[in-house]
Amino acid sequence: MPSSDESDSSVDTREAIMEATFRALSKHxxxxxxxxxxxxxxDMSRTLIHYHYDGKHDLISAFLEYIVDKYEGNVEVTEETDPWSELDxxxxxxxxxxxxxxxFGHWERMRVYHDxxxxxxxxxxxxxILSEHYERLRESIIQVLERGIEEEVFHKVDAEEMSQLITDIIHVARERRISLGQESAPKQARSAIDDYILSSLVKPEFVISSIKQSSNDGN
Amino acid sequence: MPSSDESDSSVDTREAIMEATFRALSKHxxxxxxxxxxxxxxDMSRTLIHYHYDGKHDLISAFLEYIVDKYEGNVEVTEETDPWSELDxxxxxxxxxxxxxxxFGHWERMRVYHDxxxxxxxxxxxxxILSEHYERLRESIIQVLERGIEEEVFHKVDAEEMSQLITDIIHVARERRISLGQESAPKQARSAIDDYILSSLVKPEFVISSIKQSSNDGN
Incomplete structure (x- = not known):
């Protein structure tokens, strides 16, 4: 039963317009x-769009906020999650x-986002809106890096520089998949991040003890 | 004096149309x-556009080839250039x-390219067209990496993976500058490439001898 509360129905209308915008952007x-x-x-009167939004740019700005919200905030981490797992x-x-x-699927959202x-x-x-979102992603990586350094799980690195680089590599991998159709780009990016970037987080004493361990094991 | 040779004037016309497309894309x-x-x-009859190109997509495809050509091929390297300098x-x-x-300036070209x-x-x-271009950039990095490894100037690395990563970081740095207005993105990318990626090219014996050298120097 539809709510008779005006503010509720206004929220519903906006949600319906956002979903319609998503479908239209995906299609066209x-x-x-x-x-x-x-x-x-x-699925409702089109005049509602003009009632709620002041033209294409206003509507798309609202849509950007909407899609950026959906994109974020669903990484399940608690304070107990160790820094390596959280970063992963x-x-x-x-x-x-x-x-x-x-x-909508993840790549459908990303397709519209990158467009x-x-x-x-x-x-x-x-x-x-997009600069703020990019910055929030980067911040979330900085935080886990700093926590890991503080807890002496990670080797000390420049968290600002490293998180910028990780955020950038993620962005471009998605773009290569979407714009150039390179399906394997995200997987490649994940290996490259491990090989070239996260390797700097491993503490030197850990590397040395692993080498010793493996020579003790006769390898 | 304009050439009376039809193929010459046709080349001139296409060049003029490409430049007009560049200006129009930059503006709009x-x-x-x-x-x-x-x-x-x-600066000539507009019907010439329709004579030479079959609609917007055909014209923009030709323009993409044109701008991609301008973008490439002007790195001055010879066989005598050492691998480190060529890579730089x-x-x-x-x-x-x-x-x-x-x-047109470099960033004006890049702005249109990323658009x-x-x-x-x-x-x-x-x-x-864009996939081929991205691949050519990556190939040019692979070649210098392989040459440096062959000449024993670089430590052995996975040239395919490293060149993909370098090409990706370059692409996203330009995009951050253009789309998000972050002027310092290319400089940041250059430091990150040095710190996290090119550092793997330095041969371990060179690192060890530098450490010895600096302790001999009493540092």
């Missing part, structure tokens, strides 16, 4: 998107995604 | 680009650019 891409394509995906989970979630309980990312050079508001 | 961005915007930038020059050229003898890159997910022909 940003460049070819017209307001009426969104209207065609909407964060990287894997960004690279391989988690399926949410909605009609809008490229528009940031033409639109200051999109740029602001 | 791909999403808002209409054929008539290109016509407005052209190739990375720096991609990150910081070289100014060509035309009206079109994001369209590859919607257009197979663009995807093909």
């Amino acid at each position: 891409g940003y460049s070819d998107l017209r307001m009426r394509d969104i209207g065609e995906e909407l 989970r964060r990287i894997d979630q960004c690279l391989f995604g988690t399926e949410l309980d909605d009609e 809008l990312f490229s528009q940031a050079q033409h639109n200051e508001l999109y740029q602001e | 961005g791909y999403s808002d680009l209409r054929m008539r915007d290109i016509g407005e930038e052209l 020059r190739r990375i720096d050229q991609c990150l910081f650019g070289t100014e060509l003898d035309d009206e 079109l890159f994001s369209q590859a997910q919607h257009n197979e022909l663009y995807q093909e």
Whole structure:
């Protein structure tokens, strides 16, 4: 039964418009998107779009906030999760995604996200939203790096530089998969991150003791 | 004096159309680009565009080939250039650019290039041209890495994996500068490449002898 509370129904309407925008963007891409394509995906009066949003840029800005929210916040970590596991989970979630309980898959969300990312050079508001989001991802990596360094699990590194690099490699791997159709890009990126970046987090004494261990084992 | 040779003048016309496309794309961005915007930038009859190109996608595909050609092929290296210098020059050229003898600057070219890159997910022909270009950049890095390994200047690494990673970091640094307006991204990328990636090329005996050298120097 639909709620008669106006603010509730307004939230529902906005959610329906966001979902319609998602479907329309997936189908047409940003460049070819017209307001009426969104209207065609909407199961209610199209005038509601114009009532809630002031044109294409306003609607797409709201949509960006919406998709960025969906993208984040679902890495399951607690204070008990050790830094290595947390770092792994964060990287894997960004690279391989988690399926949410909605009609859209991870790569469908990423496809739309990367399509809008490229528009940031033409639109200051999109740029602001996307810059903040990029920064939040980077911050979440900085935090786990700093925690691991503090807990003496990780070797001391420049957490700012390393987290920027990890965030960048994740971004470009998704883009290669989406724009160039290179399906294996996220897997390649994961190996490269392990080989070239996370290897610096291993404490030197751990490396030395593993070498000793393996020579004691007669290997 | 304009050439009366038809093929020459046809080459000139195509060049003029490419330059007009460049100006129109810089001004409007791909999403808002209409054929008539290109016509407005052209100092000759607009019907020539339709005579030479079969619609927007055909014109933009030709333009992609044109801009990708301009982007490449101007790293000055000879067989005498040592592998470290060649690698440095190739990375720096991609990150910081070289100014060509035309009206457009490096970042103006990159801005248009990255704008079109994001369209590859919607257009197979663009995807093909951009995939080939990405692969050529990667190949040029593989070649210098393999040469350095062969000449025993570089420590042995997986040249395929390392060159993919370098190409990726260059790409995303340009994109952060262009899409998010982060001016320092190319410089950050250069340090990160040095710290995390090229450091693996330094031969272990060289590291050991530098450490010995500095302790002999009393440091």
